Amino acid sequence: MEKIDCAVIGAGAVGLAIARELALAGREVIILEAENAFGTHTSARNSEVIHAGIYYPTGSLKARFCVAGRKLLYTYCAERGINHKRIGKVVVACDEQQLDGLHKYKKQAELNGVDDLRLLTKEEVNTLEPEVIAVAGFLSPSTGIIDSHGLMLAYLGDAENAGATLVLNSPALSGRISDDGIVLDVGGAEPMQLACRTVINAAGHGAPALARSIAGIPAETIPQSYYAIGHYYTLTGKAPFNRLVYPVARQDWLGVHVTIDLGGRCKFGPDFSWRDSLDYKFDESREPLFYEAIRRYFPGLKDGTLQPGYTGMRPRLTGQGKEAVDFMIHGPRDHGVPNLVNLYGIESPGLTSSMAIAGYVRELVD
Ligand SMILES: Cc1cc2nc3c(=O)[nH]c(=O)nc-3n(C[C@H](O)[C@H](O)[C@H](O)COP(=O)(O)OP(=O)(O)OC[C@H]3O[C@@H](n4cnc5c(N)ncnc54)[C@H](O)[C@@H]3O)c2cc1C
16 A cells, blocks of 8 residues: 555645645645546636635635635735736626625625725726726725636646645545545556545545545535536627626626636626536526626627636535535544545635635644
């Protein structure tokens, strides 16, 4: 049986950030990834926005890690030359009924330590974003966009330079808690057993199922998985906006908002609907809903200019009719197993939070 100090399971943005953190702290790290490349799931299917930390409940891990992670990320991007842009975001109330929601966002942001928001009148919104119709808004100057693949490449590069190894096509299938650590059964072309002192389960959508397959983790600590898909449509031609535009949400998600990518192209989304399993299939019947939602703040949207883009799946811990819950990061104190961390429900703002999550996980296993 092979022996290793530390196995990180899952090579998405969060797993790679953790592998980097542990390797830089002097740990011997192997990263086990089921697919034939890193970062092909949620970390490649998101909005690539560096969030400011506006929406999340005060004191939640999402709020804390987003605000701290955003600062770490901007510094890291500058140091490592990762393509990003502090482009800013305008949050808008499309009508009088949304004003209350707009002010609630601003208040929540301030409680979270986001202290640079500036209220905008209807005229100021119009000056900043001439194509946008709104009754009021606010500007979030510290919201940005990032090349998520470039970020993951930098995390992996740092981890490898510090001695970590990424092993592709190597799903962690099951395991057991033993007296001197955690034994993992790893599949793939060359199946093996790996005796690990420390295991970090950062398997994204796969994290709850993997935890259930490791004998010795109390079942009552493992949450159920739910799948909420988001579609993106792209806009043909040059982006008619200068920065990101988010309407006040009409439900528990952030509405069909505008993101501009680093190539200057504009995309709308993600929307929100439930799926029974991990299924990225694009449902083109969503198109009329997009036109209707976007025209509430961008009436100049012309017929035929939206093109199907891609989808992403939120790893949810609560199902239909229930509020989204916080990130769930379980260390020894939560499940009673030494040297094991399970990360569940790392949906948005997980990309922004990745470096802060990594620091927290290192503390849990130190
Ligand atoms: C629609 C959408 C939009 C989003 N937009 C943003 C945004 O703009 N800004 C932001 O900050 N966050 C955003 N997020 C959240 C962010 O994308 C995620 O929080 C982050 O990418 C999660 O990274 P991860 O490493 O936990 O998961 P993943 O990227 O899913 O990685 C998990 C990895 O584990 C592997 N794996 C699974 N099971 C096993 C196994 N048994 N053995 C080995 N490997 C395994 C998978 O193959 C995968 O590579 C968004 C999320 C969604 C769904």
